[in-house]
Amino acid sequence: MALDKPYLDVPGTTIFDAEQAQKGYHLNMFAMSLMKAPNRDRFRADNSAYLNEWPMTQNQKEAVLARDYNRMIASGGNIYFLAKIFSCDGLSFQQGAASMTGMTQEQYAQMMLNGGRSPEGNRYLGEKK
Amino acid sequence: MARITAAVTTSHVPAIGAALDNGKSHEPYWQKVFAGYAKSKEWIAEQKPDVVILVYNDHATAFSLDIVPTFAIGCAASYQPADEGWGPRPVPVVEGHPALATHIAHSVIQQDFDLTIVNKMDVDHGLTVPLSVMFGQPEAWPVKVIPIAVNVVLYPVPSGARCLALGRAIRKAVDTFDEDLNVQIWGTGGMSHQLQGPRAGLINQEWDNRFLDRFVNDPVGLSEIPHIEYVREAGSEGIELVMWLIARGALNAQVKPIHRFYHVPASNTAVGHLVLENT
Numbered sequence: 443m444a445l446d447k448p449y450l451d452v453p454g455t456t457i458f459d460a461e462q463a464q465k466g467y468h469l470n471m472f473a474m475s476l477m478k479a480p481n482r483d484r485f486r487a488d489n490s491a492y493l494n495e496w497p498m499t500q501n502q503k504e505a506v507l508a509r510d511y512n513r514m515i516a517s518g519g520n521i522y523f524l525a526k527i528f529s530c531d532g533l534s535f536q537q538g539a540a541s542m543t544g545m546t547q548e549q550y551a552q553m554m555l556n557g558g559r560s561p562e563g564n565r566y567l568g569e570k571k
Numbered sequence: 572m573a574r575i576t577a578a579v580t581t582s583h584v585p586a587i588g589a590a591l592d593n594g595k596s597h598e599p600y601w602q603k604v605f606a607g608y609a610k611s612k613e614w615i616a617e618q619k620p621d622v623v624i625l626v627y628n629d630h631a632t633a634f635s636l637d638i639v640p641t642f643a644i645g646c647a648a649s650y651q652p653a654d655e656g657w658g659p660r661p662v663p664v665v666e667g668h669p670a671l672a673t674h675i676a677h678s679v680i681q682q683d684f685d686l687t688i689v690n691k692m693d694v695d696h697g698l699t700v701p702l703s704v705m706f707g708q709p710e711a712w713p714v715k716v717i718p719i720a721v722n723v724v725l726y727p728v729p730s731g732a733r734c735l736a737l738g739r740a741i742r743k744a745v746d747t748f749d750e751d752l753n754v755q756i757w758g759t760g761g762m763s764h765q766l767q768g769p770r771a772g773l774i775n776q777e778w779d780n781r782f783l784d785r786f787v788n789d790p791v792g793l794s795e796i797p798h799i800e801y802v803r804e805a806g807s808e809g810i811e812l813v814m815w816l817i818a819r820g821a822l823n824a825q826v827k828p829i830h831r832f833y834h835v836p837a838s839n840t841a842v843g844h845l846v847l848e849n850t
């Protein structure tokens with residue numbers, strides 16, 4: 443019997459479940475390794491060389507090199523692990539989040555000041571705004 | 572005897588800690604956040620709790636994907652602030668209370684909650700930001716802390732009802748500890764926020780405020796909200812709010828509200844905060 447996953451029809455959202463964690467294990471463990479300063483230094487010095495130490499898929503490595511967080515999430519990444527990458531780049535959580543929305547950092551910051559993204563029209567895939 | 576006298580609930584947004592650590596707390600943007608805790612800081616200075624049972628979630632800090640415990644209790648004598656990728660926060664070491672923690676572990680496991688016992692871990696912003704908003708920047712934290720780490724990162728996460736019941740079990744455990752201790756329980760995380768994907772930035776003020784109302788007056792009804800409602804209405808990371816219910820379960824059905832604060836935004840997040848005394 444299929445597992446109960448009622449969260450697959452939420453727009454712009456990937457729920458990190460055991461299946462995603464399986465896909466993203468090495469990607470997430472790579473990201474977590476950046477909690478150690480010497481690893482950050484080595485990663486900053488040569489992104490590709492550092493990534494090649496991890497048994498990640500080519501798609502995952504390319505997503506990291508492009509800092510394409512949506513692509514990293516699609517390939518099993520979780521935001522709390524991936525946060526170690528943008529923290530290493532000197533970016534805040536707001537800058538990291540903004541990069542996934544198609545908005546500029548300024549537009550995103552302004553949206554938050556205005557009360558954030560409304561849930562209206564954002565609850566179900568294909569829902570009319 | 573030890574007794575749980577009050578609960579504090581609060582968001583634990585990392586940027587709030589960073590604002591304090593980097594001397595930005597007087598900037599207007601952050602002043603609006605810290606002002607909401609002024610009354611609570613006065614209150615806690617009078618209350619002088621001995622121990623805080625601090626319910627939070629580890630954000631891929633102490634627990635990697637190698638081991639993900641659903642409920643974990645810290646029984647260590649102390650915990651170091653973690654390096655989450657930008658160096659450790661410049662905050663005091665967190666002192667534990669091993670005697671009460673092991674008593675709670677023993678009692679709660681005998682009440683059929685399968686807690687994971689942790690004797691060494693670093694603690695991230697989920698635990699240290701609540702201490703900062705309540706105590707500011709002291710040389711040493713004025714309380715001992717028992718961390719209760721809840722998995723809200725890797726689905727499925729525990730239900731609201733399970734969290735409320737765990738709070739009740741913790742209450743029973745504390746009530747049977749012989750030493751005279753003033754114990755508070757804090758529930759942290761939330762409120763509405765989403766940090767990932769094209770839907771990042773979601774905030775739902777109406778839903779959050781209903782949550783705050785029901786948290787005080789209808790915790791049992793509130794605990795029946797399914798996960799999917801948190802995701803749809805409060806954003807994928809809004810699920811952290813289930814942790815508040817552990818704190819609520821440790822209080823009486825009737826409580827005395829002392830303070831309520833709600834503000835949007837702090838970085839990506841709606842900030843919510845309650846102080847409730849046990850009657």
Ligand SMILES: [Fe+2]
Pocket residue numbers: 583628630697760761811
């Ligand atoms: Fe959190």
